[in-house]
Amino acid sequence: MEMESAYKEALALDEQDELSAYRSRFISGDEKLIYLDGNSLGRLPAESKAIVDRTVNLEWGERLIRSWNADWFTKNRELGDKIARIAGASEGEVIVTDTTSVNLYKLAHAALKYKEGRRRIVTDELNFPSDIYILQGLVKAFGDGYELTVVPSRDGLTIDTGDLKANIDDNTALVSLSHVAFKSAFRYNMREITSLVHAKEAMMLWDLSHSIGAVPGELNASGADLAVGCTYKYLNGGPGSPAFLYVRKDLQDKLSSPIWGWFGEKNPFDFTLEYRHGEGISRFLAGTPPILALKTIEPTLDMMNEAGMERIRKKSVEQSEFLLKLAEEFLHPLGFRPGSPLDPEKRGSHVSLRHPEAYRICKALIDPGVGDYVVIPDFREPDNIRLGITPLYTTYTEIFLAVREISEIVENKLFLKYLSNREKVT
Ligand SMILES: Cc1ncc(COP(=O)(O)O)c(C=O)c1O
Numbered sequence: 001m002e003m004e005s006a007y008k009e010a011l012a013l014d015e016q017d018e019l020s021a022y023r024s025r026f027i028s029g030d031e032k033l034i035y036l037d038g039n040s041l042g043r044l045p046a047e048s049k050a051i052v053d054r055t056v057n058l059e060w061g062e063r064l065i066r067s068w069n070a071d072w073f074t075k076n077r078e079l080g081d082k083i084a085r086i087a088g089a090s091e092g093e094v095i096v097t098d099t100t101s102v103n104l105y106k107l108a109h110a111a112l113k114y115k116e117g118r119r120r121i122v123t124d125e126l127n128f129p130s131d132i133y134i135l136q137g138l139v140k141a142f143g144d145g146y147e148l149t150v151v152p153s154r155d156g157l158t159i160d161t162g163d164l165k166a167n168i169d170d171n172t173a174l175v176s177l178s179h180v181a182f183k184s185a186f187r188y189n190m191r192e193i194t195s196l197v198h199a200k201e202a203m204m205l206w207d208l209s210h211s212i213g214a215v216p217g218e219l220n221a222s223g224a225d226l227a228v229g230c231t232y233k234y235l236n237g238g239p240g241s242p243a244f245l246y247v248r249k250d251l252q253d254k255l256s257s258p259i260w261g262w263f264g265e266k267n268p269f270d271f272t273l274e275y276r277h278g279e280g281i282s283r284f285l286a287g288t289p290p291i292l293a294l295k296t297i298e299p300t301l302d303m304m305n306e307a308g309m310e311r312i313r314k315k316s317v318e319q320s321e322f323l324l325k326l327a328e329e330f331l332h333p334l335g336f337r338p339g340s341p342l343d344p345e346k347r348g349s350h351v352s353l354r355h356p357e358a359y360r361i362c363k364a365l366i367d368p369g370v371g372d373y374v375v376i377p378d379f380r381e382p383d384n385i386r387l388g389i390t391p392l393y394t395t396y397t398e399i400f401l402a403v404r405e406i407s408e409i410v411e412n413k414l415f416l417k418y419l420s421n422r423e424k425v426t
Pocket residue numbers: 099100101102128130131178182207209210230243
């Protein structure tokens with residue numbers, strides 16, 4: 001295939017794209033910018049910008065504290081219900097609060113207490129390090145024979161189901177895994193894994209940070225017990241927007257958060273001095289929600305529920321397959337190899353490509369002085385360039401142009417002028 005025919009194919013695919021209208025609902029000032037990092041920090045929806053303006057100027061500036069009784073007090077629950085639809089959960093099972101790390105701590109702690117007597121937590125080495133740190137901290141805090149088993153990956157990209165199964169035993173209280181792995185995009189089969197965890201009567205906690213809004217959720221269908229996830233990636237909530245947590249309905253009254261804050265109390269404005277657990281999912285709240293950062297999540301949830309997760313997933317798979325086809329044709333001969341599973345059933349919505357010079361290639365891609373476009377992917381140690389596919393705004397033409405830029409940079413060795421020392425945020 002020639003570059004020219006790949007370009008024509010990309011243009012034709014964009015013509016046929018039934019979700020193409022959503023792109024105009026995001027702010028994009030720079031036509032020469034190709035943004036393939038929506039799996040890390042999503043683009044800004046125009047409606048989110050308007051909401052910030054309204055919340056600051058009208059709700060805070062004019063309405064002041066009266067806004068708590070308008071919709072501020074209930075917003076984290078309302079947004080939770082909208083996330084529930086995307087995640088395959090039911091009303092009242094999801095709430096937006098805190099960070100993913102803090103939510104993971106709260107739910108893992110609750111699970112260990114509920115399964116008292118069992119002392120093992122199982123995770124895998126592809127999990128996000130923060131999740132592993134939280135679990136290590138819990139094991140240390142619980143002490144007394146508690147242990148964390150980190151199942152290794154055989155190929156660095158995937159986890160063998162048999163290896164996972166072999167590590168779940170009658171002493172296992174909790175299995176905590178990322179549904180989609182942050183580096184390779186490896187995706188677990190949520191139904192299969194949840195049922196093998198339940199077969200050992202352990203609890204299953206999913207981190208959906210890299211799958212929410214990218215693949216249709218199966219929380220209820222799989223019978224999952226618990227889940228957490230962030231809102232600043234595919235849900236475009238903005239930097240540091242609060243995370244969410246899910247607790248299956250029948251478990252809510254059986255579990256207890258380790259942080260008994262006033263927002264998790266039955267009626268915070270009774271100001272009683274003895275804590276009473278709040279109703280249902282609200283018992284997992286702790287303190288005052290960050291209203292400005294919370295409200296920006298809603299526009300994407302509305303777009304996703306309108307577009308439908310099945311259509312979003314279909315486009316994500318088609319775009320990822322297009323990218324992998326171009327990579328095989330134009331990038332593998334230049335020393336790249338896949339850093340993600342090739343089977344779409346085993347993949348989320350980003351594609352990692354590996355190259356020994358990945359870091360310096362990323363530097364050249366984002367340098368406005370190199371090539372015709374600025375391409376923003378991200379880099380993950382030791383040699384991964386992650387390319388995020390976000391179907392609400394990514395075009396096939398952008399995918400083609402990104403591959404063309406990468407190939408030109410490598411072919412002409414334009415990365416050689418950059419240093420390999422890493423910046424703080426890669
Ligand atoms: C899979 C996964 N889990 C957890 C986190 C940590 O999220 P937070 O910073 O909200 O605690 C991230 C952050 O990117 C992540 O990708």
